[in-house]
Amino acid sequence: MTAAPTTELSPKVVAAMKRYRVGAYVVGVGLLVLVLVAMPLKYLADQPLLVAVVGPIHGFLYMAYLALTADLAVKGRWAVAKVVGVALAGTIPFVSFIAERKVTAPLRRRPTT
Template sequence: MLSFFRVIAILEGISYLALFAITMPLKYLADLPMPNKYVGYAHGALFITYGILAIVLWMEQKWSIKKGIIILVASLLPFATFYVEKKYLSDTAVA
């Protein structure tokens, strides 16, 4: 399940960046709202999946409170899920 969470973390980060760096400007500057709608749906689903998996893995893996909170808060900040994946979830991450 941890490897699946790693994939979700990366996809959630990509969807966050796509939403705010690509589709929001298209919506407001080029009057093209449809890409924003679909990327927004995908980002929402990934965001919820990330949060649920983070909580489930927090309990399963017995992560510390600090680590669990960092991993949860990462979904709210651009680029943070990439950092979490590299620092806390990758095969080379310190336990």
């Protein structure tokens, strides 16, 4: 029985993948703080300060996430639909974590050069 051929990853793709993984987790945690802590405080406890602080920070981090996604997409030669789906994952709570695992799983199984 022969093993299926594997495509080796270049160091540039591996580095882009690591940056993307960090970005996905940071954006995911920031969005969870915004949605699960800051928004309830604003609307249930009439405390808008945390939304005023966390909201713009999440917006900035999401822009960085988009840049990291684009970087990995170019280096990994993704289809446009995949890029759009992964980019939108940063806007829905918990989905950036799922997208990160799905996107990087095939990449993590390949040997590096």
